[in-house]
Amino acid sequence: MACTSFFEVLIAAVVLMLGAGGLLHGMLLLGWTAMILLLGWMYYLRMRDWLIHSRVMTCDLVERMVGHRTRLTQERPDQLHEIEDQLLSRYAMLSKRLDSMEVIMKSAAGRRGWLPVSLLGTLTMFFSTGVGVSMFAVSLGGTLLAALALDQLVQSIYQLLKTVMSWEQVYPLYQAACREHARKVPQFIPATCFKQQKEKHPVIQAEKLNFSYPNSGQENQGILDECDLAIQAGQSVLLEGASGCGKSTLALLLSGLQQPDSGSLHLFGFSLASLGEEAWRKRVVIAPQFHQNYVLTETLAFNLLMGRGWPPSQEDLMEAETVCRELGLAELLEAMPSGLQQMVGEGGWRLSHGERSRLFIARTLLQKADLIILDESFAALDPETLQIALSCVLRRAKALLLIAHP
Template identity: 50%
Template sequence: MRVGRAFVLRPSPAAPLLRLLRAEGLVRRTAALAGLHAAELLLMIAAWALIGDLVFAGRTDAGWSQAWLLLLLSIVPCRMGQAAIAGDILQRAGALLKRRLLVGALALPGDLTRREGAGLLLGRVLETAAVESLGLRGGLVSLVAALEFAAAVPILALGPAPALHLALLAGWAALSVVLVRRTGRHLAAWTDTRGELTHHLVEAMVGHRTRLAQEAPERWHDDDDARLVRVLAREAQLNRSESLLVALLPRGWLVLGLAALLPAFVGGTAPTATVAAAIGGVLLAQRGLSTFVVGATALLGCGVAVRQALPMLRAAEAADDGAHGLMLSFPPVPEGQPIVVARGLGFRYPGRERPVLRDVDLAIAAGDRLLLEGGSGGGKSTLGALVAGLREPTSGLVLLAGLDRPTLGLVGWRRRIAAAPQFHENHVVTAPLAFNLLMGRGWPPTQAQLAEADAVCRELGLGDLLERMPSGLQQMVGETGWQLSHGERSRLFIARALLQGVDLVVLDESFAALDPATLQQALRCVLNRARAVLVIAHP
């Protein structure tokens, strides 16, 4: 059964993180996991104390031996419960994180995507996988390590050298923090260098056709070896830090902890049971340190990955859901009524002293056909982006159907205004032509939507293209599909905007690549189908 629209009855992925965690039940499950592990530690300590008392007292009662065995068996359901809860936490938290990262990726500001390029963005996306795989597991392991470490403290405090043991443990914990921070710095440096290599590779692949035509083959790999050498040098530095962290922390503490017991053990001044309990405390602290190393290493990787994914996470926090359904029930703006009204509009790019736009007043009503002309760098495209909601003004006010951007949200704004950006900022996705045409509508499309897409393409003069392609609207296009000419791509971008059925269409240099006859045909299609249109062009 096809459902036209539905509502997801859970918080938006852009909601505050604590609210999302509570909604998924992760806070409650984490508390249950901590409780089960604490119970396991108590059972293990009780079993250790019982067997120690039996051995040193020379008792062989079958009942006490059976009690010790029952304590050990009671640890099994605790372990099983922890495994089940941990798996559930990882699954739920992983899904939550994926949804949040997807929202953030789709909400990334256009300036960032233009500035960084495909290579760096791909590197960021690749690193986000580590946020889930390392961060979630590292967090759970670190929680276990903290419980084990905390359980060791009262046991050592009851030993024959409590002050010395606790001082050594505190000093070793401080050393652990220093080594972890050092490893983190080396990991961040290695990740940055590796990201630069990924960016270089992707940009070289994307621009390979240009290099074939413009650059001598013997120069293609000039930078490759130098970049690889830097990556390998950073990796060797990281390996040394990790080896020191993994090898020194647990084993070094074991040596120090047992050395602190030597005076009491050699002198015989402390009861044997007390010395045995202290040995158990040393071993428990070593186990906590070993677990801490595993968790800290994972969290370091997660921290570096979060730094790479930070733009997506910040974009998710700032993503304005607005009123998703607010504009759905609104009818089209009647003929002659204002669609967009701007007063005192201004915009200045970050880092620039002079604004691109200052004190612009603009009104666009239903039925208007406006042409905005001007020289390069005059702010035409910036004004079009402000009207379309692709940018937010630094001063002034823009209203859509009488409502401002915070009220509507980006989703509500784009339901009423569609834009076809300039050619270098618009793209053909590697997907069927139908998807490229209808990506602003629901997917999969209905037969009526496909028929409308076919009609718009033919009105724009793309009928010959549809006849040539073996699969018609279902033909794969893009970098690895059917290659479209410059003019065909321009008309695809126009059709994409028209098919969204909005109140206002903004076309930025959309006719520049068309010959006069095709331009007239495409212009007739736009004027016939658009309720209102703003065309940006050079004089």
């Protein structure tokens, strides 16, 4: 429609140039068309702002509904709807701007605006210059032809912009389904050098680590003080201690999720700065405490392999099922009608406390890291299940740091 409309506008411009107004009348039509394109661009910008704000309001509403109980206990009653009022006020303003631009495009910029202006110019030329009736008829025909073309142009631009905005909404989802198999990541450390370092150095080595949380209320007293630790390949280390002694903090430092205040930390002889956060976190994987870990409302396969890569291969799915069975989840898999493709989480199959714990362990093992850190991952398991799960972890982990209470 847009291409046809542009072609008809050009024909109408030629006809107008042959009429009473001449070149000036044809240029007026082309200028009017340029104005419509400018208004279309302004309408696009306003519609995009309106859509973005609509998404913000929707996301805010969902988050507030999901966290409603926490919100009631933590927010002051007089501030419960303050942000909502601001969002609604801006939404009303953006809606008004969008509607006004739509009215201008559909009415003033189309034939309703063009016909009075063009006819007034034609009549002025007819009476002032005294052109013949035939020239006046040509101008009148060109004006009517241009009016129909401009009306179709406005409608086509309006629909085209809505199509563009719809595509922009789904484009991120379309891109999320694409996987860059051959994405090149810059390697700052040659593979041969890294292999040599693995043979000479421990998996991870910490020397004189110091760490304290800001505003902890403890003057000159850190959570970790001159901490030393070394874990070799194939070694399993049990870290015990009372609550609050710094076990989880040390795990966060080793996994690269926190940075020490002072001291040195090396993975196969490389520091975090030289190896990079991405490479570090691929080689040191942590399963945090139960309340800090989550089951997403997705398939069991996604929850197991989300740290390994998606979409998975058939080999990935087979290994995920094997690990689950080794952790004692065979009965769960057999009970699920869809197996690994069963939806779990709040919107699907409800997992017990122990099943969730073993899912977190399996998710960690399937990432095939050089060092696995399990932070109280066995606390919810009975002695028999714990023995089964621990045997699987000891058999599959290249190096293990297990955190537990005494």
